[in-house]
Amino acid sequence: MIRVVVAEDQRMLRGALTSLIKFEKDIEVVAEVSDGQQAWEAIQQYKPDVCLADIEMPNMTGLELAENLRSEGNGCKIIIVTTYGRPGYLQKAVDAKVEGYLLKDEPIDYLITSIRKVMNGERVISTDLAAALLLKEESPLTERETEVLRLTKSGLTTSDITRELFLTKGTVRNYLSSAIQKLGADSRQQAVNIAVEKGWI
Template sequence: MIRIIIAEDQKMLRGAFASLLKFEDDFEVVAEVPDGQQAWEAILEHKPDVCLLDIEMPHINGLELAENIRRAGLPCKIMMVTTFARPGYLQKAMDAQVEGYLLKDEPIDCLIGAIRRVMKGERVVSTDLAAALFMKEENPLSERETEMLRLTREGMTTGDISKALFLTRGTVRNYLSSAIQKLGAESRQRAVTIAEEKGWL
């Protein structure tokens, strides 16, 4: 019996996955949870064979959860199921050594087959995403520029960053301006989004 945990913040989709997987004689869904924190607790409690994780979840996202699972040395297989065909997300998932990365619009038969394949030791990536593995884009951002965007993502203003890093406001603005220019963005928030999508934050 393959014991599965489903972590998906959309209630309807989570229920649909669970209902369809329960039709399989060799599958048992041991927990269905709406966020990363509850997923982590369920993984520690149930010790599943497979974790189906959405990427964008509250509290702990799927990629962070995958890293936690690996750091803890837990033996479960990790499968990301996502709406996002973003090379950056895929690269981060590969870096976390996940066994599967599938798009949510794949037929359910693909998901069922993929679960069985990862249990046999294979790695499964949606065909639409496989090409992205060979198109890894070079990160143009310096370490400081990346740090500025990361702090901006956390909601810090130029003044906040200036105080936290003991830099002048002008220096902070210069770093942010350089990052925005390199990413071809029209604002610092857009630069954060672009860097996230490419897996540089």
């Protein structure tokens, strides 16, 4: 019996996934949870074979969950289920060594087959996403520009960033200005949005 945890913050979708999986004689849903932290706790408690995880969840994203599980050597297999076909997200998922990365509009049969495939040691990626991975753009940002944008995304002001990175305000503004220019953005927030969409921060 394949033991599965379903982690999805949309209640209707979580319930639908769970109900459909229950029709399978060789797969059992041992827990269904609404955020990443609950998923982490359920995996520790129930020791499932597979976790179906949404990429964008409160408290801990699906990618953070995967990274945390890998860093502690947990053998639970992760299948990210997402609406996002962005190459950057997919690359992060590959880097986090997830076993599956599926779009939510795939047929349920594809999901069920994918669960069985990852249990057999295979890696499964939606066909459309595999093509997107090949077209992945390289980030034009330097390491410092990336760091400054990441801190901006976290809600830090220029003054906060100067303290965090031990830089002057002028230097931080220069990094922000350079990042905005490289990304063809009109503002720091737009630059953050572009970098997030492409999976660069």
